[in-house]
Amino acid sequence: MDKILNYVKENNNRYIEELKDFIRIPTISTSSDYKKDMNRGAKFVSEKLKEAGLKKVKIIKTEGHSLVYGEWLKAEGKPTVLIYGHYDVQPVDPLELWDSPPFEPVIKDGKIWARGANDNKGQVYVHIKSVEAYLQNIGSLPVNVKFLIEGEEEIGSSSLSAFLKNNHELLSCDAVLISDTSLYGEGIPTINYGLRGLCYMEIELTGPNRDLHSGSFGGSVANPINELAKLIAKLQRPDGKITIPNFYKDVKNPTKKEKDNFAKLKFSNRKYAKELNVKELYGEKGYSTLERLWTRPSLDCNGIIGGYTEKGAKTVLPSKAAAKISMRLVPDQDPKTIAREFSKYVKSIAPKSVKIEVREMHGGYPVVIPLENKYLKAAEKATSKAFGKKTVFTREGGSIPIVVEFVKQLNAPAILMGLGLDTDNIHSPNEHFSLKSFELGILSSIYFLNEASGL
Amino acid sequence: MDKILNYVKENNNRYIEELKDFIRIPTISTSSDYKKDMNRGAKFVSEKLKEAGLKKVKIIKTEGHSLVYGEWLKAEGKPTVLIYGHYDVQPVDPLELWDSPPFEPVIKDGKIWARGANDNKGQVYVHIKSVEAYLQNIGSLPVNVKFLIEGEEEIGSSSLSAFLKNNHELLSCDAVLISDTSLYGEGIPTINYGLRGLCYMEIELTGPNRDLHSGSFGGSVANPINELAKLIAKLQRPDGKITIPNFYKDVKNPTKKEKDNFAKLKFSNRKYAKELNVKELYGEKGYSTLERLWTRPSLDCNGIIGGYTEKGAKTVLPSKAAAKISMRLVPDQDPKTIAREFSKYVKSIAPKSVKIEVREMHGGYPVVIPLENKYLKAAEKATSKAFGKKTVFTREGGSIPIVVEFVKQLNAPAILMGLGLDTDNIHSPNEHFSLKSFELGILSSIYFLNEASGL
Secondary structure (H helix, E strand, O other): OHHHHHHHHHHHHHHHHHHHHHHHOOOEOOOHHHHHHHHHHHHHHHHHHHHHOOOEEEEEOOOOOOEEEEEEOOOOOOOEEEEEEEOOEOOOOOHHHOOOOOOOOEEEOOEEEOOOOOOOHHHHHHHHHHHHHHHHHHOOOOOEEEEEEEOOHHHOOHHHHHHHHHOHHHHOOOEEEEOOOEOOOOOOOEEEEEEOEEEEEEEEEEOOOOOEEHHHHEOOEOOHHHHHHHHHHOOEOOOOOEOOOOOOOOOOOOOHHHHHHHHHOOOOHHHHHHHHOOOOOOOOOOOOHHHHHHHOOEEEEEEEEEEOOOOOOOOEEOOEEEEEEEEEEOOOOOHHHHHHHHHHHHHHHOOOOOEEEEEEEEEEOOEEOOOOOHHHHHHHHHHHHHHOOOOEEEEEOOOOHHHHHHHHHHOOOEEEOOOEOOOOOOOOOOOEEEHHHHHHHHHHHHHHHHHHHOO | OHHHHHHHHHHHHHHHHHHHHHHHOOOEOOOHHHHHHHHHHHHHHHHHHHHHOOOEEEEEOOOOOOEEEEEEOOOOOOOEEEEEEEOOEOOOOOHHHOOOOOOOOEEEOOEEEOOOOOOOHHHHHHHHHHHHHHHHHHOOOOOEEEEEEEOOHHHOOHHHHHHHHHOHHHHOOOEEEEOOOEOOOOOOOEEEEEEOEEEEEEEEEEOOOOOEEHHHHOOOOOOHHHHHHHHHHOOEOOOOOEOOOOOOOOOOOOOHHHHHHHHHOOOOHHHHHHHHOOOOOOOOOOOOHHHHHHHOOEEEEEEEEEEOOOOOOOOEEOOEEEEEEEEEEOOOOOHHHHHHHHHHHHHHHOOOOOEEEEEEEEEEOOEEOOOOOHHHHHHHHHHHHHHOOOOEEEEEOOOOHHHHHHHHHHOOOEEEOOOEOOOOOOOOOOOEEEHHHHHHHHHHHHHHHHHHHOO
16 A cells, blocks of 8 residues: 555646646637537546456447546455546636636646646546556555546436436446546535435416506506416415425435534634625524535525516516426425426415416436445545544535436445545636645545445 | 688698698607707797697707797686697608508598608697687687797707796696597597606615525525515505505505496496406505506516526526616605605515615606696587587506696696597608597597686
8 A cells, every 4th residue: 555655746747737738728619610629528538448457348329429538447356436526627718807718727826827737637537547656556446436428417318318318237346436526625625415406397377368558457467476476475475484285295304413513513603694695594494504505495586587677667467477486305205296286275375366387397306425434434544544533524505416327326335435625716717736735636536436345 | 610610621621631741841859860850840839830820930959959839818817828849750660561651641441641641740730720710710819829849859858848847927828638548449539637756766685796596505605596586575455556665655556436437437447458468467555457557557577687697507696686667656646755765675575695775767847738628628528519429538658758747837727638549650661640539639639618708
């Protein structure tokens, strides 16, 4: 192990130079202008996997951008770890807000600044270099390893999703290792073990068959905006509880252990409120902010529109009003069941004076890996050792659909070993990634593969 | 009187030809392209007033389009009637929906088809010809008459409003006669004696200081759309009553006589709902539809916007949401007081978790002329005689600010002797005006001046 760790130290500068080369390829998946660069990106990843010492490396063509697959399966009788990441990046606008060109990486203040430095090139490269350190020094890995690096994460992972459905055997594994989330704070080793799901709906109310003059008609006929407001207001009680029947039926409350863990994170409501510039936080009574964000479902209007919305005044009683409403779900809520219950409920409370249309937009399952899971525990040990600090366990309010697909379809736990920080400007100008995190990430990966070997 | 009535009959064809000439001038006040035509329109009116026999006729320049003033004040000891109307018209788009060119009047099915045929050239011309019939046959009028015909009614009457403020003496009168509203039904003589007022407000709620990801933040912080919906929902009780404190304090209920009148109009809820294509009407409990429209205040959202409103789904927890909300007012509600009460109330019910901004957009006073008013009674007799039917009294849900200004500033009742029909397509393609209404309108005007003489 010392040999491997020394190798990492000695080769750190080379790693960074290679990462810079990786970053210089503008792999913006959403724009067809970068099709060639996307191919170059996939090529780069496959080359580096080969250089690391993996034997069976291939670029898999899809309807969209290519997948890169590589494997090393000679650890007979040992578990298999599937390492997932992505080589595509977000667009760079607004360009004028960048302090240096987005695809010309700069080292400054112990960080590497560029688009993709963090999300996800920096974080995925950690694992390639960890595997290289093993294979180049001792010629073997303590576990079997599969790499699956995609090029469509920023645009919905649809090609990977299709590939996954048809390749359960190729991708079969005991755990999925992913570094694409955040540390709870700088220098704090963090394992994320839960994601919320999503149920996204659209409601449209129609009142009169045309826009009316609010003077000539006001008071005689239902106004769809007023009715939509009443309907939305009825979706939550004053204490923040969602009123849809059976909504909480399948919700699993956080365990005592989880609540204790969250309490230890010393989350500051005051700091959080100040950062968002609100006088008071709001949410379901009886739960702390972290509990609400990570372990409780929520309901938010994501958009609303109706009538006259330009400057000035127009006395219209509109024909239509519409809202987009999404709910974040937690285990074991089922997005399909929730969509059905939502639809039934809003139709039941809409007054006869308006017509209502309810549309299901999309959904995704929530996931939680039990804290007792042995791969989670291995990741805890590994990151704690690498960072020299006690590892914290977090969950996440958002959804990462592809992660849930891995868990459900491969029947394997997802180990979210995030290395970035919430303040690293991923998806924004001046994205960056700490070189310290990069180095500790490589060590975490090395320790994790070693720990997993004993399971 | 017979001589006068015969004259009207004999000259009817000439009247219609003159009206056609009037209509042919494209007096679109909102577009600067028609400035010359606006001047021609004012000139036409002043010529016709002179030809009718009025002596002191003048075109009054303003900051906008000219006013035309004319008077005949030789009926010593008799009341003075101010006749108001406008020579400007609405734009004509969409042109392709017209069956014949908008400024080339066509006679078809007993109607005259063209922009302005009804609103307001046809209706104002009625009074010019009524006065002509008197002066050309007996050389005098039974009352004193002042004409004030403006060119900015379709764009807000701002020049007239300024002129009115400074010319109370010139315009002083005992009643203002206006034909710019509708008959309750075809062939039914109608006097409108009330208009609702208006208080138009805007609310903006700000939650977090920026748009947030609804996954990462949903459930931890107030969503301004959800809060705006709750706030709007709180403005009305389930029975339709508006909850703003003191809102109804100055509201005068319709009198027994009025309620009886409305009941006699045999308004059909079923037909009304069918025409608007709604299953059920909605409004304040305890009042009929006409009572709600004409005698009760109302509250409508005229517009709402927040978050993502394009096609598809975006998981945003927005920073802001805004709504335009207007209230129609009835005597003796004061728009300024209502704006203050509204603002105070919504601020008091907004939760601390959002910032609220309330803006007053504009307002206007309601007006009702008591049914006992002698000029209303004179108008009732006159129209009943002309149409050969019992006259009905209506009120109107909308506001006509300049009418209220006349009433308040000149301290005179407004007699709204409308001659059009709601189905006459004013402001739309294929505007038209019944030639029968035109003729009966002239008779109504003649009888009214005669009736007013005895007051």
